[in-house]
Amino acid sequence: MKKITTLVVAAVLASAGAVSAGPEEDRNAFSKYFTQRFSDVPLADFINGIYAIDAASREQWEEIEEFPPYELDVDAGEELYTQAFANGNSYATCFGDDVSAIRAQYPQWDEEQKQVITLELAVNQCREANAEKALKYKKGAIAQLTAYISMHARGGTIAVSIPEGQPEALAAYENGKEFFYSKRGQLNFSCADCHVSSAGNYVRADRLSPSLGHTSHFPVYRSKWGELGTLHRRFGGCNKNIRAKPLSAQGEEYRNLEFFLAYMNNGLELNGPGARK
Amino acid sequence: MIRLTFPSPASLCMVAIMTIPALSIAADKDGAATACEVAENARKAAAAVKMEWTTTGKLIKAGNKAIEKGDFASALEFCQKAKFQGDTAVDQASREAAAWRARVPK
Numbered sequence: 001m002k003k004i005t006t007l008v009v010a011a012v013l014a015s016a017g018a019v020s021a022g023p024e025e026d027r028n029a030f031s032k033y034f035t036q037r038f039s040d041v042p043l044a045d046f047i048n049g050i051y052a053i054d055a056a057s058r059e060q061w062e063e064i065e066e067f068p069p070y071e072l073d074v075d076a077g078e079e080l081y082t083q084a085f086a087n088g089n090s091y092a093t094c095f096g097d098d099v100s101a102i103r104a105q106y107p108q109w110d111e112e113q114k115q116v117i118t119l120e121l122a123v124n125q126c127r128e129a130n131a132e133k134a135l136k137y138k139k140g141a142i143a144q145l146t147a148y149i150s151m152h153a154r155g156g157t158i159a160v161s162i163p164e165g166q167p168e169a170l171a172a173y174e175n176g177k178e179f180f181y182s183k184r185g186q187l188n189f190s191c192a193d194c195h196v197s198s199a200g201n202y203v204r205a206d207r208l209s210p211s212l213g214h215t216s217h218f219p220v221y222r223s224k225w226g227e228l229g230t231l232h233r234r235f236g237g238c239n240k241n242i243r244a245k246p247l248s249a250q251g252e253e254y255r256n257l258e259f260f261l262a263y264m265n266n267g268l269e270l271n272g273p274g275a276r277k
Numbered sequence: 278m279i280r281l282t283f284p285s286p287a288s289l290c291m292v293a294i295m296t297i298p299a300l301s302i303a304a305d306k307d308g309a310a311t312a313c314e315v316a317e318n319a320r321k322a323a324a325a326v327k328m329e330w331t332t333t334g335k336l337i338k339a340g341n342k343a344i345e346k347g348d349f350a351s352a353l354e355f356c357q358k359a360k361f362q363g364d365t366a367v368d369q370a371s372r373e374a375a376a377w378r379a380r381v382p383k
Binding site: 029032033186190196247253 | 332377381
């Protein structure tokens with residue numbers, strides 16, 4: 001009887017595995033897909049987005065990076081970061097004294113709050129805990145602060161973890177994964193349609209960037225925006241492009257999406273803030 | 278050089294279906310107002326499953342403006358299209374609840 005039960009359990013687990021792979025299997029398959037598709041691009045170079053696969057625009061980008069358009073924002077971010085709150089505390093009260101250690105901690109699963117905490121959300125939770133008004137999530141001060149924090153984290157490694165024994169954390173990852181691969185909007189596209197299966201192809205005059213490495217370099221200064229913006233601002237823009245109504249920046253859906261995407265980038269280098277077209 | 282071949286056949290079918298003339302409802306003030314109300318409910322249903330399209334609310338807005346101007350035929354057309362979009366977005370959500378898995382790299 002015990003033998004039969006063991007066999008049944010094993011069969012159930014095997015069939016479940018066939019339906020949905022675990023995060024690490026996902027990550028390996030994701031990374032393998034891109035390194036095979038763009039076989040001349042070293043894995044580590046995917047953090048440079050479209051510039052990893054488009055030599056012509058890379059040349060222009062490298063010139064832009066000689067005088068980075070986000071430089072003044074990083075300075076403004078430093079000023080904001082070091083300024084004391086009205087109660088005398090500061091961001092260091094929440095994040096500790098080592099600025100370079102902050103970026104790599106996010107996004108993270110918070111066991112107590114039972115939700116994914118991104119860097120932007122952590123900044124606002126810090127502010128609110130110190131009786132300061134929360135910042136808006138797409139641009140402005142929040143992007144300047146995270147640009148400053150990201151600049152200090154350059155060269156660090158993305159290491160998102162999904163804590164074992166916490167099914168809610170795995171569910172958040174799965175929700176993000178589902179969002180990424182689900183078609184939406186009037187044009188009926190998923191994030192993956194553009195940034196996985198069509199990565200490198202042209203949309204009008206521009207090529208679609210590979211998804212691998214996407215989260216490594218935010219916030220970014222986009223020439224199209226003429227300013228710095230956050231990852232969730234970009235998510236909203238992508239959704240608009242396919243005529244899907246953007247969801248709230250730092251709402252649960254986009255935070256879970258970030259959690260999934262950042263996990264896919266585990267092991268890659270942090271290189272934010274960035275400059276993009 | 279690989280060129281993208283958007284839109285996909287599925288998107289083209291969706292656009293083609295959208296051009297099918299709507300069921301006949303009287304193009305008077307009451308008919309148009311009802312159509313816009315029904316469309317708003319369809320939009321809300323799509324928003325509830327986080328799948329609303331950017332175009333739906335604009336169509337309803339245009340429908341309500343047309344009612345104000347007394348152009349009930351246009352209002353009816355706008356709001357029937359909007360209802361179709363709201364319903365299609367909800368269908369899209371149901372379909373994608375399982376279909377997304379096929380796109381995950383193995």
